[in-house]
Amino acid sequence: MKRELSALSDAGRLSVVTDASTCAKHLREFPGDAPVLDSAQFLMTHVLPRLAITRKLPVVAVHHNCSAQRLSEQPMTEALARACADKIAVLNSVTCCGYAGDKGLFFPELNAHATRFARSDIPAGCTLGVSTVSTCASGLSEHAGVPFVGLASLLEWASRPIQ
Known part of the structure; x- marks a missing residue:
């Protein structure tokens, strides 16, 4: 999973965004360079x-x-x-x-x-x-x-x- 998240995030350059807090919590349990954001974080930081x-x-x-x-x-x-x-x-x-x-x-x-x-x-x-x-x-x-x-x-x- 760590490798897949790293690939999705272009080695941490991009955030991996999920619209479910449950998924964000689970994905964050895989240490690595991929920043994982749930909808609240993404919307508050990048959209609002x-x-x-x-x-x-x-x-x-x-x-x-x-x-x-x-x-x-x-x-x-x-x-x-x-x-x-x-x-x-x-x-x-x-x-x-x-x-x-x-x-x-x-x-x-x-x-x-x-x-x-x-x-x-x-x-x-x-x-x-x-x-x-x-x-x-x-x-x-x-x-x-x-x-x-x-x-x-x-x-x-x-x-x-x-x-």
């Missing part, structure tokens, strides 16, 4: 400074998945959400979405149990949530009462030209 935010949501729910917590990326995720919303609401009741990679696909009761209190963290007027892992977003969309998307989707919406 170049965007013109044209619209904001009143409030966005934020899920800090297990890997993002281990990577200490909560501040970046929250900053990106704040750039696109007047307020953010962190899901304090969901410390793990219960998907455990792909296990929640085969055992949906894991996700249902882990997210059973998520609706109580969604404030009135909140119509969207974000997570840096698509399986977490999928499970939360099903159980939290609002759709969850990735950070890139939120930034894309917030930077669309107003017509």
Whole structure:
């Protein structure tokens, strides 16, 4: 894996970017010269400074998945959400979405149990949530009462030209 990451990054000249914090955490376990960024790091460092935010949501729910917590990326995720919303609401009741990679696909009761209190963290007027892992977003969309998307989707919406 170290060799493949080095080749992808042109011996560390380019970053390897993944849109899943779980993948970033795993890829960083292979020491080498390839810088690995997850979506929060990449969007905060390379995309947000170049965007013109044209619209904001009143409030966005934020899920800090297990890997993002281990990577200490909560501040970046929250900053990106704040750039696109007047307020953010962190899901304090969901410390793990219960998907455990792909296990929640085969055992949906894991996700249902882990997210059973998520609706109580969604404030009135909140119509969207974000997570840096698509399986977490999928499970939360099903159980939290609002759709969850990735950070890139939120930034894309917030930077669309107003017509």
